[in-house]
Amino acid sequence: MQKKLILDSDLLTVTIHRLCQELIENHGDFESTVLLGLQPRGIFLAEWIKTKLTSIRKKEIPLGYLDATFHRDDFRRRDIPAKASETRVPFLIEGKKVVLIDDVLYTGRTVRAALDAMIAFGRPEKVELLVLIDRKRTRELPISADYVGKYVNTLDSQRVLVELDADRKHNTIWLINKE
């Protein structure tokens, strides 16, 4: 298995910092903004961004977890049903600005399902998408991200592996060639 490093720990910290600054540019004091991390892997990134924003803005910024499993369009088209994770949205999103956060943007189908799932909690004023890695020219739906950590050229046979550490010291992002 061939592995290629896309982002190392130091660069990743810089990237996260830039993404936070971009969010602050557009959302100011986060008066009516909420963050929604997409299960299962977007929540670690969302936690990181929330912690960072909280320390910069000196205020608590609401963060929820959203699982889109029951809204996926490939149910009954795969052998086994996808396993759901926890959804926790402890606030109303009616009239709020929502930032959806995920680690990798690939076909766009998860994001479509997430938009669908999100509507069950109200009608937001505006929805934005933040991703760490945007795989270029792989979209199957007209979806694009508003905030991107890094654009990467990939093949369908490749996989992006995001390894985020609990203490955020040893984070790496790899591009892997499948066998």
Place this chain on the structure above:
Amino acid sequence: MPRLSQPHLLGIKNITRDDIELIFETADNFKEVINRPIKKVPSLRDVTIANVFFENSTRTRLSFELAQKRLSADVINFTASTSSVKKGETLLDTVNNILAMKVDMIVMRHASAGAPHFLSRHIKANIINAGDGTHEHPTQALLDAYSIREKLKTVKGKKVAIIGDILHSRVALSNIFALKKLGAEVLVCGPPTLMPKYISHLGVKVEWDLHKALAWCDVANVLRIQLERQQLKYFPSLREYSLYYGITKKTLDKLKKDIVLMHPGPINRGVELSSDAADSHHSIILDQVQNGVAIRMAVMYLLAGAQS
């Protein structure tokens, strides 16, 4: 792998402990769904489910129907009393006619034990047993065990007493299978005439004295006296039954501990449970009803999703 070992849910006897755990974990997610402002997900929108009830039912059928609607499935209802069964059609013909209309899943209740098992050998659709005679009622047992897990954090090692008419109860049999698979200790308690002869072979304790049973258990699952199944006289009178086996607030207060009180419904108030006991803080009867919807959503989601 998140997949059930069976294409049908015929009984708890046929499924594994892993299956039960998977259903519980999926039900956790659906429980969150049914508490959302919009309680509906589109998962089963191209799935058609027939609820085929050859025997009366209110809450099981309502619970299934609600679960199906929350999953966006298309639902058709079939009741034996208003159908061609009265004209002499066989079970297999009835079901094949329904399937010819492109139905993907059958939820069936039937008065004969083994009816869903028979059907599963002859048709392709997924079958869920919603009660077959005095045999099994798997979704009820799943929601009972799930409610215990929710209230007491785990089922393993808990002591559960099943009290009442064990002989006629499909709920009792399914509960015994489910609880044993999850590692609980089970005791059955009731009058000797309502106790099946070889019940202890299933690995359960048998107790005749209600007060001893209550003193032993963490959870008491009280069954309904099934008046419709009692052509013979199994006990002299309802009054006598309730004197010996009825649970009241006073009986509960005499215990030196808090037990959890469950009932699959419908309650005969004043017979197996007095009103003050049924409405006390011990009771999780209404939680059972809510969990029933989540459990049935989980079962149908997992069965429908497993076919490619």
